[in-house]
Amino acid sequence: MTAIQLKNVSKTQGSFQLKNIDLNIERGFITGLIGENGAGKTSLIHLILGLKKPDAGDISLFGDHAVEAHREALLNRIGFVFSEDRFPEKMTVPQLKKILKRFYEDFNAPQFEHYIRKFKIREKQKFKNYSTGERMKLSIAIALSHNAELLVLDEPTSNLDPNFRIEFLEILQALMEDENMTILFSTHITSDLDSIADYIVMIDEGKIVFHEEKDLLLEKYKKLKGPVEILDAQTEDLLTGIKKTAVGFEAISDEHRALEELYGSQILTEQLRIDELMHHLKKGKDV
Numbered sequence: 001m002t003a004i005q006l007k008n009v010s011k012t013q014g015s016f017q018l019k020n021i022d023l024n025i026e027r028g029f030i031t032g033l034i035g036e037n038g039a040g041k042t043s044l045i046h047l048i049l050g051l052k053k054p055d056a057g058d059i060s061l062f063g064d065h066a067v068e069a070h071r072e073a074l075l076n077r078i079g080f081v082f083s084e085d086r087f088p089e090k091m092t093v094p095q096l097k098k099i100l101k102r103f104y105e106d107f108n109a110p111q112f113e114h115y116i117r118k119f120k121i122r123e124k125q126k127f128k129n130y131s132t133g134e135r136m137k138l139s140i141a142i143a144l145s146h147n148a149e150l151l152v153l154d155e156p157t158s159n160l161d162p163n164f165r166i167e168f169l170e171i172l173q174a175l176m177e178d179e180n181m182t183i184l185f186s187t188h189i190t191s192d193l194d195s196i197a198d199y200i201v202m203i204d205e206g207k208i209v210f211h212e213e214k215d216l217l218l219e220k221y222k223k224l225k226g227p228v229e230i231l232d233a234q235t236e237d238l239l240t241g242i243k244k245t246a247v248g249f250e251a252i253s254d255e256h257r258a259l260e261e262l263y264g265s266q267i268l269t270e271q272l273r274i275d276e277l278m279h280h281l282k283k284g285k286d287v
């Protein structure tokens with residue numbers, strides 16, 4: 001079943017355009033959304049959450065196409081975290097809790113309190129005295145405290161210290177034990193996705209470049225290393241991003257199996273990281 005579906009969605013903002021976006025985010029998986037600065041990740045997330053209206057196309061959440069009309073009910077089922085929050089400066093946690101109780105039908109106060117303690121968020125301090133990371137932790141605590149079945153997270157880890165980032169990723173993974181849970185997660189820290197994502201969506205200049213299962217993607221493209229002597233026209237045809245060094249060459253290929261058969265132990269095949277893959281696919285597009 002689909003948690004988020006976009007059909008032929010377009011949105012123009014100044015000179016930028018999200019163009020004919022078709023996207024299905026299946027329930028029960030973690031999907032990572034990647035792309036360069038200004039690629040359109042936040043805009044896409046805002047469209048999904050109904051914070052921006054598409055110029056054309058259809059968006060549905062949990063199969064409901066009337067996102068605008070049912071926005072409040074749908075937001076009850078979604079936990080969201082943005083890279084920039086808008087917590088009132090003078091408010092404190094106990095005051096915020098009262099508002100959350102009114103806003104979320106399923107607000108789970110003990111769970112919220114649990115996360116406030118677990119994340120070491122200072123209850124009595126006004127939000128204006130919070131660090132960027134503490135604000136992010138508060139956003140995360142809210143997103144996790146109203147029995148949401150979909151988490152939409154826009155760069156949630158960008159301001160977190162490494163220890164808490166790992167703790168947060170573990171929490172997300174534990175949430176996936178509930179097979180109804182779905183997470184859409186935009187990030188520049190692609191190593192987060194190496195560890196937890198099931199699917200990767202890459203967006204570039206407002207268009208979806210790919211939407212694939214992470215393991216299949218990393219199986220398809222590999223880094224190859226070998227001696228420069230094997231680089232003839234035919235071999236180079238099967239390689240991209242060839243870099244020659246004093247000790248040999250390094251390149252990326254989606255024909256690594258054919259090359260392994262041809263050259264056996266002369267070449268070494270290595271797994272790519274998601275950031276390397278992203279850089280490679282982006283460069284391929286620019287050529």
Ligand SMILES: Nc1ncnc2c1ncn2[C@@H]1O[C@H](COP(=O)(O)OP(=O)(O)OP(=O)(O)O)[C@@H](O)[C@H]1O
Nearest residue numbers: 013014015016035036037038039040041042043044
């Ligand atoms: N309200 C707006 N009016 C005009 N242009 C806008 C508006 N909002 C966003 N944009 C432009 O849309 C493009 C996509 O921005 P968006 O924030 O979606 O990118 P992003 O992939 O999230 O980038 P980043 O990784 O830097 O956060 C950018 O060129 C941005 O300047």
